[in-house]
Amino acid sequence: MVQAKKVALYVVVVFVLYVIISDPDTAGEYVKLGFRGVSDAASAVGDFMTWIANGGNS
Numbered sequence: 001m002v003q004a005k006k007v008a009l010y011v012v013v014v015f016v017l018y019v020i021i022s023d024p025d026t027a028g029e030y031v032k033l034g035f036r037g038v039s040d041a042a043s044a045v046g047d048f049m050t051w052i053a054n055g056g057n058s
Contacts, residue, residue: 020027
């Protein structure tokens with residue numbers, strides 16, 4: 001099972017490197033999309049924590 005995880009990790013790394021080398025513009029868009037997703041998730045967690053701090057009132 002550990003070997004399968006290592007092979008899967010290597011395949012993902014090779015694929016990412018291939019995408020970056022073959023089409024850097026698209027790779028840049030993927031990075032922007034990923035950061036936007038992380039930013040949106042952090043914002044949602046912040047909104048939820050603010051709601052909790054306010055006692056759950058809208």
